[in-house]
Amino acid sequence: QVQLVESGGGLVQPGGSLRLSCAASGSIFDFNPMGWYRQAPGKQRELVVSISRGVSTRYADSVRGRFTVSRDNAKKTVYLQMNSLKPEDTAVYYCNAVTGMRDYWGQGTQVTVSS
Secondary structure: OOEEEEEOOEEEOOOOOEEEEEEEEOOOOOOEEEEEEEEOOOOOOEEEEEEEOOOEEEEOOOOOOOEEEEEEOOOOEEEEEEOOOOHHHOEEEEEEEEEOOEEEEOOOEEEEEOO
16 A cells, blocks of 8 residues: 655754755555645644646645755655754644545644744
C-alpha cells in the first residue's frame, strides 16, 4: 500500500531552521507532490505551499521568502526547508501527494518554535 511519512520536525529557537521530509513508499505508479499544510491547536488547517505540475510553487504570504520546497524524484521525496522560523510557525505539518490518481496524506510532524 502507498504510504507518506513526514520527518524532520522538532523544537527550534526563533530564527532557527528545520528541513522537513515527506517520503512515499509502496506501489507507486507516479509521484505528484501537491503541497505542504500546517495546523496549529485551535486553528484551521492552512496551506503553506502548493505545487503545480510537480515544479511550480506558490507560497503563503506568511512564509514567502523563508520557506522553500524541493523534491528528489529518485527517492520519491519532497522537502520543505524552513528558515528564520517564528513562534507563529508552530504547528503540525502535513504533506499531500497524488499517486494512482488518488490523494494521500502523511501522519504529520510537529514543529515547535519557542517564544
